[in-house]
Amino acid sequence: MSDDMTYHYIIVGAGTAGCLLANRLSADPDTRVLLLEAGKRDTYPWIHIPVGYLYCIGNPRADWMYHTEPDKGLNGRSLRYPRGKTLGGCSSINGMIYMRGQARDYDNWAQLTGEDAWSWANSLADFKRHEDHYRLDNGDDPQTGDNSRFSDLHGKGGEWRVEKQRLRWDVLDSFADAAAQTGIEKSVDFNTGDNAGVGYFDVNQRSGWRWNTSKAFLRPAKDRPNLTIWTEAQAERLTLFRDENGALRCDGVVVNRAGRSVTVKAHKELVLSAGAVNTPALLQLSGVGPADLLRRHGIKVEMDAPQVGENLQDHLQIRAVFKVKGTKTLNALASTLFGKAMIGLEYAVKRTGPMSMSPSQLGAFTRSDPSRPHANLEYHVQPLSLDAFGEPLHGFPAITVSVCNLNPTSRGHVRIGSANFRDAPKITPNYLATDEDRQVAADSLRQVRQIMAQSAMAQYHPEEFKPGAMYQSDADLTKLAGDIASTIFHPVGTVRMGRADDADAPLDPHLRMKGIQGLRVVDASVMPEITSGNTNAPTLMIAEKAAAWMVTGQ
Template sequence: MEQRIEGEFDVIVVGAGTAGCIVANRLSADPARRVLLLEAGGSDNWIWFHIPVGYLFAIGNPRSDWMFRTEPEPGLNGRSLAYPRGKVIGGSSAINAMISMRGQAADYDHWRQLGLTGWGYADVLPAFRRLEDHFLGDSDHHGSGGGWRIEAARLSWPILDAVGDAAEQMGVPWIRDFNTGDNEGVGYFHVNQKRGRRWSSARGFLKPALNRPNLRLEKNVLVDRLIVEHGRAVGVRFIQGGQIVEARARQVVLCAGSIGSTQLLQRSGIGPAEWLAPLGIEPVLDRPGVGRNLQDHLQQRAIYKVSGVRTLNETYHSLPRRALMGLDYALRRRGPLTMAPSQLGIFTRSDPDRERANIQFHVQPLSLDKFGDPLHRFPAITVSACNLRPTSRGEIRITSAAPGAAPSIAPHYLTT
């Protein structure tokens, strides 16, 4: 039986993830605007959402992750990769790497030159500054007092200092801050944390706004499709507690991420008609681009054994050291439990002909076969290389009209 959610709304926001929490906060700041926020996941009331190293337990866990996988990739010898996406208030900001990174100013300026008016770096910088509560304070590059807390890492490793010095000897300069417009260099990442705890979008933007009477949050709901009348989205249909529920509003904002928003549009009949019709979905708007042009950064991890220097591997396999690690976090909010997945970053050019940095290295004082596995018993570091400007293009498409069906995600890695 279909139900109608009580109350009338001005805006429905689909997805209380990284973007949705901010959008709901900003829209509901006007007390005359009634906002309904819908989230597929639940509350962030699990300890590993807040202890930074908890990403090891949250990624790949159905409690917090959609558990998507790519299609078998021909460019990866037929392998299928995990494709983590957060499923909780705060979305991927509740499970991700916590690295505060804007990207290159020249990338934004290039988009503007291509015709994307309003997206040059000078256009977006004021918005970045308004969002931030940066430990460096107000400056030309950063802001203070915003909801997005950014701090320096709360531990250091001599092995990472050594890697940074080696990069400098190869011509990559040490820099203090990756977010000043040109991130070429080697340095320690700034992180979305506050006093050693993860600072998700839910903590920074949603929770401070939940006391507003004009903002309503509904959790554990799966949005099925948009309600489209006379060519306009006038509401959404979702499933909650086994019931089909309908909500209407003057505007609908999709903040369900690159995967979720694409799925919702396609289930609503908005997308490539040749994809939708075979699934029994009547095309409402034939838009060939919905689900195409997926651009993703492939990253490979190289592990190096080291000697004569400390890594996290030895601590992990020593009960006394693990106890001290837990005590350090409990008393001071410091130590390895505050670690983001990567601490040291290197941005450089793959060859001198490049105009700007096009390759990034993540350096970690640990090694393991994959997330969720125990750390190796030998001391080691991991240096991951990431291609920042892939030219391969993939696609996302639904496999069924059923809202719970996993999508087909095909990044087409290394096809170019």
């Protein structure tokens, strides 16, 4: 291991999973680890100010700048598809919401893979291992006088900080009351395994600053001599060969660094943690994917893997907008230079106020109709409105009530468009492609209206701006959902894990690539089915579990 271009482990992608893996694997001083990141270091100031996501999404300094293919379910629209391109990956540009999902998600993974380690009971320890939860900061919980129920579910002293938000809005409090009037109970913790309820989201922040995985996991490890971090180093392709027994092996990766291609080797394993878009694309560029696709682009087929890039799942949020009266929203507060100055001053002095807020402050989880066995909708409620992220705020006071189907049955795919590693892959989500997803979309918009019609909201005289109260039929609402819906940035599933004897699953239950020795995938692409909530926390749990398996040779 004296060669400077040879390491025990190479991790491609310094995002949510990659940063945690680098920390855990380099904890052994005798293990050499190389972490590769195509983007720059996370020194861009807007990464660290919570509201800075507005300046990171759609900015090549921190975003891959992807777009989807025109989507039939969205009436032919193409969507901006943000993916983090900097140390910390998507944790540097996301909504900072800490959300595990539902216990049944992980019990389902255990069934689909035949590996009980994925069950909720066995995954909870992995969530807690890196968690540092504010409810455990000062002994007993101030709301109940007892923290025992939280200590059973949350961790203290880990690297991943979870805090309560540092602002509230009267109109959002009233929305929570209105949701309760429809039967959605108030919740103080969405992360118990059953997230049904309404309340403010917990966020990944520390004292009003964004807490990304670079700060959490790389900063404590940066001085380890056995950890090497390359930024602005984009993987071109994996290096694959057949050993003397004819087995296909991965022993490294070709990296473009400063415009020059260099090859680095992995003595033990190469780990793909490039995310649900870039991981399948890199596999395809390396000759691992659907054979017809590879041949079409002149790529040698190393292994025909038809499901690499398939099974794309994402949460599509339908963004209903309501004009309101008699209350402050961010539209008005940020409409003048004086208002903006006061917002900036409050953040500078107290680290509170609108600059400290995540994109969504209030959340709710409930059923789209009473026949559903569990909560299948997630609300993100915001005291602002705009046509799309990156666009100006509307010139009238309003709130946005976004609602998404947590368990979509539509499936899309990610496929390379050429053999050039610099070319963006083609992302085809196939939103609203099934009758079930279209029905849930229509039902969810009706439920939004039901909540907004409750007496708790009456003082604000809400007026539906989008999609428009004149639209009532299922057909109308489904079409309008296609017009106003957008991704909530949760792509998963494109290199899914499955049972060892599941020929369609690219990965085994321990995330090893079937048919290729020395190659493992650890990121959101491994999820066989999407979790019932935001996907950052589950991705960290996946990385925690994978790191333990790698250290013990499993």
